[in-house]
Amino acid sequence: MIGTVYKSTGSWYTVKNDSGTFFECRIKGKFRIQGIKSTNPIAVGDIVEFDVEKLGDDTVGIIHEIKDRKNYIIRKSVNLSKQTHIIAANLDQVFLLITLNNPTTYTIFIDRFLATAEAYEVPVVLLFNKIDAYDDEELGEIKFLAALYREVGYTCIGISAKTGKNVDKVKELMTETTSMFAGHSGAGKSTLVNALEPNLKLKTAEISEQHLQGQHTTTFAEMYDMDFSGRIIDTPGIKGFGIVDMEKEEIGDYFPEFFALKGDCKFNNCLHIDEPKCAVKEALENEEVAWSRYKSYVQMVSGEDENYRVDIHDTKK
Incomplete structure (x- = not known):
């Protein structure tokens, strides 16, 4: 059967099949997703393939495949x-x-x-x-x-x-x-x-x-x-948000306003920090880019701990 994961507790997964029936499922043996070293191999929203087995008087689903994720x-x-x-x-x-x-x-x-x-x-x-x-x-x-x-x-x-x-x-x-x-x-x-x-x-x-x-x-x-x-x-409340698998050269690509200016920088691999003729820094000085966003970007590139914070009240500086 094919179903969607509605809840994950780390060891049990609540899965809803195409006909609307919910099953309590477990993972069969060692289950790993290729290329992702995650504490939870299966997440809420995943599309999975599973079989149903009898365990005493209970019906239990056994997940044996996860479908490709769109994101x-x-x-x-x-x-x-x-x-x-x-x-x-x-x-x-x-x-x-x-x-x-x-x-x-x-x-x-x-x-x-x-x-x-x-x-x-x-x-x-x-x-x-x-x-x-x-x-x-x-x-x-x-x-x-x-x-x-x-x-x-x-x-x-x-x-x-x-x-x-x-x-x-x-x-x-x-x-x-x-x-x-x-x-x-x-x-x-x-x-x-x-x-x-x-x-x-x-x-x-x-x-x-x-x-x-x-x-x-x-x-x-x-x-x-x-x-x-x-x-x-x-979802549970998130205290902090550590970024994953981002090279410092690509972080700027995930700030849309920086990415839009990237082509105007003198250097193709510009990090927008110390390089001359940087379009992002010029836009920053002209107040066309927000200082709070730039501070966040620099912190992410330098790998500083998230506890160094820019307050909402600081965004006008």
């Missing part, structure tokens, strides 16, 4: 820095939830996520959540940041998962697609899923007052069928 989102494993973790596969789009505070989404996190999505050909929509909770000054910062990313070419929407503001716009984009929600814990992913599909009743939690961080409410990535003919993958 996937991958990051460095949290606990094993030399290994990677595939968050989800075969995506039509990813919605990255961004919050100004409670918790703060730093631009380095946004830019690392966007560069990875560009590298693996996954379209991204930026959702600036909790706009009901901001004062006029904070709303101004959100509008500035959204304008920055719209200029690069990304779709940006200000939403409130809590009040339902612009949730209809998100639903329209999700119709007839497989989408993923990503962002920090507490950014409102599960709240947004519940606003889109109240019957799911996903667990949500309040922000920790002591640390101003979200509480992890989603333990494993899981896909849900929506009543409006869309599918959403809800």
Whole structure:
């Protein structure tokens, strides 16, 4: 049988076949995907081939083949820095939830996520959540940041998962697609899923007052069928986003505004850092390229730890 992976716990996989029946499946023997050293050989969204076997009174699926992926989102494993973790596969789009505070989404996190999505050909929509909770000054910062990313070419929407503001716009984009929600814990992913599909009743939690961080409410990535003919993958909160398998010479190609200027640089292999007659640096000085994006790029090229952050409040400098 052929089916789609809806949930992965690391050892068991919930798979839905073409007729809509769910099976609890395991991997047969040693199962590895060629060319990918991942902590999870199979991810939510994968198309797999499996057989059904009787195990006592239970029916168990045995996965023996994974079909080629059209794309996937991958990051460095949290606990094993030399290994990677595939968050989800075969995506039509990813919605990255961004919050100004409670918790703060730093631009380095946004830019690392966007560069990875560009590298693996996954379209991204930026959702600036909790706009009901901001004062006029904070709303101004959100509008500035959204304008920055719209200029690069990304779709940006200000939403409130809590009040339902612009949730209809998100639903329209999700119709007839497989989408993923990503962002920090507490950014409102599960709240947004519940606003889109109240019957799911996903667990949500309040922000920790002591640390101003979200509480992890989603333990494993899981896909849900929506009543409006869309599918959403809800993911655990991501604290950091380590980039994977990018040579420093190619990182600039995953910043669309840098790639558009690359042909005007004096050197074909220009890194846009110390080289003379660099079109990107000239655009930067002319304020045609955002300083926050350039800082993120330099950090990624130099391999600096993500903990060196550019704050959202720093984007105008």
